[in-house]
Amino acid sequence: MTNNQQRTRSMIRGGLSLLVAAAFYEAVARSGLFPAVLLPTIPTIVSTLIDMLADGTMFEHAFFTLYRVLFGFVLAVIVGLPLGILMARFPRVEHFFLPLISALMPIPSFALIPLFMLWFGIGNVTTVLIVFYAATFPMAFNTWSGVRSVNPIWLRAAGAMGADENSLFWKVIIPGASPFIITGMRQAFLRAWIGVVGAEMIAASDWGLGWVIFDAKEFLNADVMLAALVVIGFIGFVFERLVFGSLERATVQRWGMVRVAKG
Amino acid sequence: MQPIAIRDVSLNYDTPGGKVQGVTNVSIDIDASEFVCIVGPSGCGKSTLLNIIAGFLAPATGQISIGGKPVTGHGMDRGVVFQDFAQLFPWRTALGNVSFGLEMKGVANPERDRIAREQLRLVKLEKFTDSFPHHLSGGMQQRVAIARALAYNPSVLLMDEPFAALDAMTRDDMQRLLADVWKETRKTVIYVTHNVAEAVYLADRVVVMSAHPGTVKTVMKIDLPRPRDPLSVEFLDCQKELMGHLGHNTNGAAH
Structure with missing residues (x-):
């Protein structure tokens, strides 16, 4: 089976799962068990989404x-x-930062939102800093693991061929650690994406997908909330599959440094 | 090509780089363009000796000089081929791997490309210049590694059991290929192996080492004409003699 056929098949399978879940939701929404305002049907959500896309507000958010x-x-x-x-190259840096990262990484970025609001007010500074907080640790942590897992034989071979510290760094260590670095970016983006929506709910005003959702509760607009959720899910999916997926296919998968699941 | 002098080299303790099989008072003189195999039982320190010559390990006592120049650390007068297929950089094509040493040497691109292609032709991989290592078989990967070690034109080629992980048939092909490459390039080669037939096929001289302490037991000259026929009586006699030096019982009788 060619790569293209495999990809088409996995897309069909993915689409089917979504379709089944949507059908289930629609059945519950139409069953009358819950008020229609709280559980709008899919056509209602879609028409709200189209309206918000058409007048440009959703794009702006x-x-x-x-x-x-x-x-x-x-x-x-x-x-x-x-x-x-x-951290991976210098034990002293590792000794200083590793405990710090271990202590700070498990703190949910949400828990810091009120504090950051006190310090930085409402708006972009706070939301960007929350994102930064959420994303930095997985990035550093994975890079650290990646550099440590660089095969020593590559360093030996490169050294024997006359590589100095600078070439060793750019031409061996960075590409050698790339599977971990890309994983780090993926995890960092995921945590950043979760963090930004949460931060926007309370620390942003007037604009942003998180703010839309939070604001809509004042007016009982479940359809607006769900429309914004669809957009959040869609953008997250695009980044995960298209941006990072393509990056991975163009590098570590092409180089045979990570195994690809078949089927 | 330059002669190598190994004088009273010893290393008997573990280094920060890892556990080391000790070597004691090893002295060998190697002529320019000579092909020397080092054989011995496991634990005799033959790989340690090669790593000292390569400059990955510093000897505790004694010294090594190449062309009269003492060895301190690794240098571009030596090319190294390891046993592990993973020695190639997976993120570089065959051509990119072979170019690496030339890049480090500062050779600019049209020239660099030309030399790298030439080296790949030497190991009969000119059709695979753009392949990544994971698309190549083990034998092909080792050939890329040989081309890579030769590309920046070192005078000495150091090889640490490069074909030990290959199947028997591929290994025979690789030995023939290496003999051809050596004939063409006339490098000084130091080749570590535990395979007696391989040593007799390739070497001008075989250094036999013994374990506990890891030292040179004897040196055997192989005077067979090249290309050598592994099935000839003379070849088998050499093999028997070498096995005798290694302490193997060669007449097949019970001890």
């Missing part, structure tokens, strides 16, 4: 959310990636 998440995520990569590398 999504734009603000994306801006915050990408800002924080890029910041997290800029800090987390070198930090992970330094």
Whole structure:
């Protein structure tokens, strides 16, 4: 079976699971067990979504959310990636930061929102910092594991061929750690995406997908909430499968550094 | 090509780099363009000796010089081929792997590409320049590793059981190929193996080491004309003699 056929089949399977779940939801929504305002049918959600897309508000909300998440995520990569590398290369850096990371990583970013609001007020600064907090630790942690797992024989071979510290770093350690670095980015983005929506609910005003959901509860607009959830899920899916998926296919999968599940 | 002098080299304790099979008072002189095999039972320190020559380990006492220049750490006068297939960089194509040493040496691109292709042709992999290592068989990967070690033109090629993990048929092909490559490039080769037939097929001289302490037991010259026929009587006689040095019972009788 070719790669394309496999991909088509897995897409059909994925679509089927979604369809079954949607049908189940629709059945419950139409059963009359719950008030229609609280559990709107799929056609209602879709028409709300189309209205919000048509007047551009949904795009604007999504734009603000994306801006915050990408800002924080890029910041997290800029800090987390070198930090992970330094930790793996220098025991002193590791001894200082590892306990810190171990202690801070389990704290949910949500738990910091009220504190950040006191410090930085309502708006972009707080949301971006929450994203940054959520994403930095998985980035640093995975990079650290990746650099430590670089096969020593690559370093030996490169050294025998005259590689200096600089080439060793860019041409052996970074590509050698790339499976972990990409995993780190994936986890960092996932946590960033969860963090941004939560932060927007209470620490953003007027714009953002999280704010839309929180604001809609005031007016009992379950359809707006669900429409925003669809957009949140869609964007998350696009990043996970298309952005990071393509990155992985173009690098570590092509190099045979990670195994690909068949079927 | 340059002669190698190994003088009273000993290393008998574990280094930060890992556990080490000790070597004691090893002295060997190797001529330029000579093919020397080091054989011995496991634990005799033959790989340790090779790692010292490569500069990955520093000897506790004694010294090694290549072309009169003392060895301190690794250098581009030596190319190294390991046993492990994983020695290639998986993120580089065959051509990219072979180019690595040239990049480090600062050779610019049209020239670098030309030399790397030439090396791959030498190991008969010119059709696989753009393949990534994981698409190549074990034998092909080891050939890329040989091309990679030769590409930046070291005078000495150090090989640590490079074909030990290959199946018997591929190993025979690889030995023929290596003999051809050696004939063409005239590198000085130090080749560690535990395979007696391989040593007799490849070497000008075989250094036999013994364990506890890891030291040179004897040196055997192989005077057979090349290319060698592994089925000839002379070849089998050499093999018997070498096995005798290694302490194997060669007449098949009970002890």
